[in-house]
Amino acid sequence: MNRFFIVGDVPYDETLINNTIIRDFLVDTEAEANFVIKTSENQLELIDKSLNLSLSHPLFSKGFSHRLKTLNKTEPLIKAISKLESESRIGDFTFGLGADSLAMAAKGFNVLAFERSPILFVFNSIALQRGPEKGFPFSAKINYFFADAKEACRIWKNQGVFEGFEAPEIIYLDPMFVEKKKSALPGKEMQILKNLVGGDLDKDELFSVALDVCKNRVLYKRPLHAPQINDGPQHIFKGKSHKIEMYLRN
Numbered sequence: 027m028n029r030f031f032i033v034g035d036v037p038y039d040e041t042l043i044n045n046t047i048i049r050d051f052l053v054d055t056e057a058e059a060n061f062v063i064k065t066s067e068n069q070l071e072l073i074d075k076s077l078n079l080s081l082s083h084p085l086f087s088k089g090f091s092h093r094l095k096t097l098n099k100t101e102p103l104i105k106a107i108s109k110l111e112s113e114s115r116i117g118d119f120t121f122g123l124g125a126d127s128l129a130m131a132a133k134g135f136n137v138l139a140f141e142r143s144p145i146l147f148v149f150n151s152i153a154l155q156r157g158p159e160k161g162f163p164f165s166a167k168i169n170y171f172f173a174d175a176k177e178a179c180r181i182w183k184n185q186g187v188f189e190g191f192e193a194p195e196i197i198y199l200d201p202m203f204v205e206k207k208k209s210a211l212p213g214k215e216m217q218i219l220k221n222l223v224g225g226d227l228d229k230d231e232l233f234s235v236a237l238d239v240c241k242n243r244v245l246y247k248r249p250l251h252a253p254q255i256n257d258g259p260q261h262i263f264k265g266k267s268h269k270i271e272m273y274l275r276n
């Protein structure tokens with residue numbers, strides 16, 4: 027089982043690790059951990075000791091700042107959300123490192139985000155808390171939950187409300203780990219994420235429950251040559267390395 031440790035001199039909100047599931051993954055010394063979250067004034071890193079690799083959180087990387095400044099309609103995700111009402115709430119059910127959620131928040135959308143990896147959840151939560159200080163005030167537009175999004179869908183279906191929120195109008199899914207030359211995530215980040223969260227074996231089920239609970243549509247990021255699902259999407263926003271398929275709710 028993956029275990030993590032947090033080192034560094036920048037304080038973070040410790041209520042984050044009050045969750046009993048998350049506490050099971052946290053160890054008392056760096057030596058016992060295979061993942062280390064390292065905080066410093068100008069950096070936030072996730073170190074994978076077994077791969078001997080580390081990554082910077084997007085909010086602390088120059089490449090991501092550049093992406094945010096150049097967000098335009100050549101990106102399939104930006105094409106896909108550009109005509110939506112800006113007060114729409116988008117559910118990002120596969121938060122990952124949060125680059126896509128942050129791009130949607132930068133475009134003015136409120137985002138309801140889910141991540142089921144406890145280590146990634148803590149890493150991202152520390153980053154989101156530091157968003158305003160790093161010049162990204164829109165990180166506050168993201169409501170971020172440690173949960174399997176399928177479980178949230180089950181609660182929406184049975185009780186109508188999850189943690190005070192109704193089901194989102196739009197749901198965005200990006201379960202894929204397909205490495206392409208022009209992928210948004212460079213190779214080492216992909217390797218660390220794969221090592222941390224494993225495969226995406228339940229992606230078909232996630233798609234099906236998301237389409238069932240969303241109020242309007244699912245935007246599904248998929249490899250360019252992914253096979254058609256059922257009768258196919260109503261629209262495809264194509265990019266050079268991937269596509270975003272739009273499925274309207276019946």
Ligand SMILES: C[S@@+](CC[C@H](N)C(=O)[O-])C[C@H]1O[C@@H](n2cnc3c(N)ncnc32)[C@H](O)[C@@H]1O
Nearest residue numbers: 120121122123124125126141142174175200223
């Ligand atoms: C390819 S990454 C997403 C990358 C993300 N779009 C970004 O911009 O960084 C997929 C992530 O979704 C998470 N995930 C997959 N299925 C999930 C589910 N059912 N509920 C919550 N998180 C899930 C995985 O743990 C992984 O971190």
